[in-house]
Amino acid sequence: MQLLRWFLFPFTILYTLIILVRNKMYDIGIFKSKTFPVKTIVIGNLAIGGTGKSPLTQLLLKHFGNKFRIATLSRGYGRTTKGFRLVQLSDPVLAVGDEPLQFKKNFPNMTIAVDENRAEGIEILQKDHDLIVLDDAFQHRKITGKCNILVFDFTSLQKPMLLLPTGNLRDTMNQTKRADMVVISKSPHEISDLQRVAIARKIRRYNPSVKLYYSFIAYLEPIALNSFSKLPSIDSDLQILLVTGIANPQPLLDYLGNKSTILQHLKFPDHHLFTEADYHRIISAFEAYQNPHKIILTTEKDAQRLDVSKLASYPLYYLPIQTKIEMENDFFQHIITCVNKP
Structure with missing residues (x-):
C-alpha cells in the first residue's frame, strides 16, 4: 500500500x-x-x-x-x-x-x-x-x-x-x-x-x-453499553474482541496488548456506519471464542454509531479516554x- x-x-x-x-x-x-x-x-x-x-x-x-x-x-x-x-x-x-x-x-x-x-x-x-x-x-x-x-x-x-x-x-x-x-x-x-x-x-x-x-x-474504566454491567477484570485470561472505526487505533491496541494476551481486532474505516453484515461479522467472531471469559470492546466514538440493540445479548463495553x-x-x-x- x-x-x-x-x-x-x-x-x-x-x-x-x-x-x-x-x-x-x-x-x-x-x-x-x-x-x-x-x-x-x-x-x-x-x-x-x-x-x-x-x-x-x-x-x-x-x-x-x-x-x-x-x-x-x-x-x-x-x-x-x-x-x-x-x-x-x-x-x-x-x-x-x-x-x-x-x-x-x-x-x-x-x-x-x-x-x-x-x-x-x-x-x-x-x-x-x-x-x-x-x-x-x-x-x-x-x-x-x-x-x-x-x-x-x-x-x-x-x-x-x-x-x-x-x-x-x-x-x-x-x-x-x-x-x-x-x-x-x-x-x-x-x-x-x-x-x-x-x-x-x-x-x-x-x-x-x-x-x-x-x-x-x-484510559478510564470500561463502561457497559447494555445490561452486562459487571465487567470481568481485564487481564491475561480475558478474551477481547476489539471493534473500532477510528483513524488510528494503534495506541488502543498497544494499551490492551499490555493487559490481555488474547486480543482480536475488527478494524473498520474512520466514522464507519455499521451494516447488518458488520453486526453478523462481529457476532460470528465473538461466538467463535470458546473462552467464557470474553467481551466485545469498542471506543466511545464508535459507541455513538453502533446499534446497541443488535448486540443486546453480548457483553458490550466502550473504553473512555482522557487527554x-x-x-x-x-x-x-x-x-x-x-x-x-x-
Whole structure:
C-alpha cells in the first residue's frame, strides 16, 4: 500500500501547488478571513484524522465550562443534514455526526452545534456565548480564531511530512506559522531529551516562538453499553474482541496488548456506519471464542454509531479516554492570554 502511494507522488506535487496557492491567496488578502469579537479557540491538525482533537476539545469543555458561556462548533462529519443545528441528546448520529453527539452526551448542559459554514455558525452562537471552541477548523481559513491550537500525533512526527496522496498531510507544514500553540498528542509517558529537541526543531523551523506542549492518553474504566454491567477484570485470561472505526487505533491496541494476551481486532474505516453484515461479522467472531471469559470492546466514538440493540445479548463495553497535558496550568493560562488578545 505504501509503495502504491509513492507511485502517486506526481499528484502529491500537484496537490501541494494547489494548497500553496490557496494559502498565499489568504496571506495576501485576495481571499478574505473573517474575525469575530467573541473569544474563539480553533483546534485542528495538518494530517488526516486520528491526532486526538476530540479528546482535547473535551478537555477544554471540562476546564472552561464553568468559567464561560461556552459552545462548541463542528462540521458534523458524516451527517446527512445541512446548515446550522444544535445537537440534542435524542439526535441520531446521522443527523449530527458521531463526535458532536459524543460531546453532547458528556456535556449535556452545554451548547454543542454543527455547521459546515463555520462563519455562519459563529454568527449565531456569539449572541449567547462568550467562548466558542471550533473542532477541526484550522484549515477553515474563512475565519480567524483568537487562539489557534495545532495538534500533531507524536508518532507521525517521526515520519516524512508529505502531503496527500503519498503522505498524510492535508496542508503544508509551513502553516504551523499560524498556530499560537502546538500540542504533541498521544505521546509516550517518557520522552527523551533528544526526542524533545528533534520535535521542537521540526516545529519551530516554521514558527520559532510557538508554545509547545505534550499530551498523553489516559484510559478510564470500561463502561457497559447494555445490561452486562459487571465487567470481568481485564487481564491475561480475558478474551477481547476489539471493534473500532477510528483513524488510528494503534495506541488502543498497544494499551490492551499490555493487559490481555488474547486480543482480536475488527478494524473498520474512520466514522464507519455499521451494516447488518458488520453486526453478523462481529457476532460470528465473538461466538467463535470458546473462552467464557470474553467481551466485545469498542471506543466511545464508535459507541455513538453502533446499534446497541443488535448486540443486546453480548457483553458490550466502550473504553473512555482522557487527554492529560504536561505543564497543564501553563497550557490553560496561555489559552486565556490568547483569547483575550485584541
